[in-house]
Amino acid sequence: MILYENIRLALFSLKANKMRALLTMLGIIIGISSVIAIMTVGNSMTTSVSESMESMGANNITVGLQQKEDEEESTEEGLQFGGPGRMKTAQDDDGFTYEMLENYCDTYGDYIMAISASESVGSGQIVDGSLYANVNVTGASLGYFIANSIDLAAGQFFQEREFDDGVMVALISDLAADNLFDGDDEAAVGSQIQVNVDDKYYNFTVIGVYEYDQSASGFSSTSTKDTTTSMYIPLKAAKELTHTDNYLQFTVVTASGVDSEEFAETTEDFFATYYRNNRDFEPSAFSMSSMVEEMTSMLGTITMAISVIAGIALLVGGIGVMNIMLVSITERTREIGTRKALGAPNSSIRTQFIVESIVICLIGGIIGIILGVALGAALANMLGTAASPSVSSIILSLTFSMAIGVFFGYYPANKAAKMDPIEALRYE
Amino acid sequence: MERKPVIQLTDIYKRFYIGTPNELQVLNGINLTVEEGEFVAVVGQSGSGKSTLMNIIGALDRPTEGQYHLDGVDMIAARDGELSKIRNRKIGFVFQTYNLISKTNALKNVEMPMLYAGVSGRKRVERAKELLTMVEMDERMHHLPEELSGGQKQRVAIARAMANDPAIILADEPTGALDSATGRKVMDLFHKLHKEQGKTIVLITHSPELAEETDRLITIKDGNITGERSGRGGQ
Ligand SMILES: Nc1ncnc2c1ncn2[C@@H]1O[C@H](COP(=O)(O)OP(=O)(O)O)[C@@H](O)[C@H]1O
Ligand SMILES: [Mg+2]
Numbered sequence: 178m179i180l181y182e183n184i185r186l187a188l189f190s191l192k193a194n195k196m197r198a199l200l201t202m203l204g205i206i207i208g209i210s211s212v213i214a215i216m217t218v219g220n221s222m223t224t225s226v227s228e229s230m231e232s233m234g235a236n237n238i239t240v241g242l243q244q245k246e247d248e249e250e251s252t253e254e255g256l257q258f259g260g261p262g263r264m265k266t267a268q269d270d271d272g273f274t275y276e277m278l279e280n281y282c283d284t285y286g287d288y289i290m291a292i293s294a295s296e297s298v299g300s301g302q303i304v305d306g307s308l309y310a311n312v313n314v315t316g317a318s319l320g321y322f323i324a325n326s327i328d329l330a331a332g333q334f335f336q337e338r339e340f341d342d343g344v345m346v347a348l349i350s351d352l353a354a355d356n357l358f359d360g361d362d363e364a365a366v367g368s369q370i371q372v373n374v375d376d377k378y379y380n381f382t383v384i385g386v387y388e389y390d391q392s393a394s395g396f397s398s399t400s401t402k403d404t405t406t407s408m409y410i411p412l413k414a415a416k417e418l419t420h421t422d423n424y425l426q427f428t429v430v431t432a433s434g435v436d437s438e439e440f441a442e443t444t445e446d447f448f449a450t451y452y453r454n455n456r457d458f459e460p461s462a463f464s465m466s467s468m469v470e471e472m473t474s475m476l477g478t479i480t481m482a483i484s485v486i487a488g489i490a491l492l493v494g495g496i497g498v499m500n501i502m503l504v505s506i507t508e509r510t511r512e513i514g515t516r517k518a519l520g521a522p523n524s525s526i527r528t529q530f531i532v533e534s535i536v537i538c539l540i541g542g543i544i545g546i547i548l549g550v551a552l553g554a555a556l557a558n559m560l561g562t563a564a565s566p567s568v569s570s571i572i573l574s575l576t577f578s579m580a581i582g583v584f585f586g587y588y589p590a591n592k593a594a595k596m597d598p599i600e601a602l603r604y605e
Numbered sequence: 606m607e608r609k610p611v612i613q614l615t616d617i618y619k620r621f622y623i624g625t626p627n628e629l630q631v632l633n634g635i636n637l638t639v640e641e642g643e644f645v646a647v648v649g650q651s652g653s654g655k656s657t658l659m660n661i662i663g664a665l666d667r668p669t670e671g672q673y674h675l676d677g678v679d680m681i682a683a684r685d686g687e688l689s690k691i692r693n694r695k696i697g698f699v700f701q702t703y704n705l706i707s708k709t710n711a712l713k714n715v716e717m718p719m720l721y722a723g724v725s726g727r728k729r730v731e732r733a734k735e736l737l738t739m740v741e742m743d744e745r746m747h748h749l750p751e752e753l754s755g756g757q758k759q760r761v762a763i764a765r766a767m768a769n770d771p772a773i774i775l776a777d778e779p780t781g782a783l784d785s786a787t788g789r790k791v792m793d794l795f796h797k798l799h800k801e802q803g804k805t806i807v808l809i810t811h812s813p814e815l816a817e818e819t820d821r822l823i824t825i826k827d828g829n830i831t832g833e834r835s836g837r838g839g840q
Pocket of ligand 1: 621623629631649650651652653654655656657658
């Protein structure tokens, strides 16, 4: 009952000094909103990372090549921003050979579920009279479909024989089948298609139609009819078309139960033996889960940094609240004297001003949360992830605002409570 | 008829220390007894110590020396917490400057002492409305102090002083800031409380006419009671 009265009084005194109250709240608003914003962004990023991790497979290991560290210029920065003379691009000769991969599979067969490698031939168009479909022609290993979770709508994947012999067969997307075969996926299977890539024409036999996953390719402004989808051909066939022999990068899908981080190291060590004599490059292998960990820890660092800044803002905000409470108490000295004359015990006066301080902080906190959620949503949107404000951080912020109110409101409130009634009444 | 003493002051001294060695003796051994139902006027020049005496009677201040009993309670021995309870239940203050709480309407102002007494919401409102009707301010109960005239504010303040049905009403120059017509109306209210409800009232005033209307006139000069006689009301 008294509490309700106190809240009502606090709101009244805030209403009487709106501008002053708002300025006082500013520190708290900034502090809380930045915490909420970063938490929202962090939360959305973690969600989207773990989602993409799920779709890409947490157990995948990406194996590639990295430039050997220069003796003189060994910093990472030197690698990335070093002059063009120092930067080298890996050539086909530097790549992993088919033999290396075979040896690898033979050695660690139990650990490996599939190996996914691909080779881009180029973008082009499947043409059939007036009908067409835009495609990216990509050579893919058998493991590619497992690693990328591609599902068939009709027909079948490449067979071992077709893969090894580099037969000119192809998998097209259901979108391409829509354009060329009027959506009849079954009719597409077994048909001959002609593909035009860089003004060269190639003939392929369609052996399967896969389900095109729109969400995986992001938004496209073009109509579905003009959307470019991948057309997969056996890796061997693609290698012949691009006149290359080796692989600059591939993905290993580990068998279930394998510790992918540990196996990434084993993999790196295995391939390193082949690269002792390579002057420029060495293999690098890392698991998706270690990438996610790295990302999370980076996000954690950013969150920490912003939290420190927010903490300072909150401290400054709290001091502001204390200051304004001291001003308010001085202004209302006679009121305090009157209340004491009417029989208010010290504890009531103290409670009244602590409640007022809490109300200021809580309103500041609520404004901060609203701004923070909006800002976080905007930032998450810019980063292309869905915003998911963290409920726990909102509850924490509210609790924290109240704590600031109590902490910084106590001293002024206590000062008011201990005023001498006569002196307070005589105050001019 | 033998009446019960409400206020009993014995050898009350009050000294202010305005930086040692300067000390200012404002009350020089005051002895005063006010009986239940008495209407007493305290008169004297400005600075003679009237308000200081009133603050001691009202438990807002403690004497430097002396004994004080209010309604049988030893006020010297009482702790601060007890004093605030006594101010709340047994004393009703009326100030020259009204001292209504700003931004708070007349009704809420009258409710305030009851709020500190822990009276429930509905009873508070009921009683406050009753009191505002008594002072003829019921039509203005939702008005803020800044929307009221001086006389109206003082009537609200009197209603507030009556909230917890106190043993004594202490009024320090309640008409000091009012013109004679409005002052008259406020004074009539005190008479009404005295006659109809039998309230014990101690009134400080500068107006000889108003003082004459009470039961007893006490004159203070330089911190001493220098005169005491019956007023018209006491005859
Ligand atoms: N808190 C105080 N500190 C110092 N001097 C005071 C204080 N309160 C009152 N006085 C002094 O005591 C004297 C009596 O004051 P007061 O009781 O207010 O007189 P009155 O009400 O009769 O005009 C005055 O000289 C005043 O200056
Ligand atoms: Mg005075």
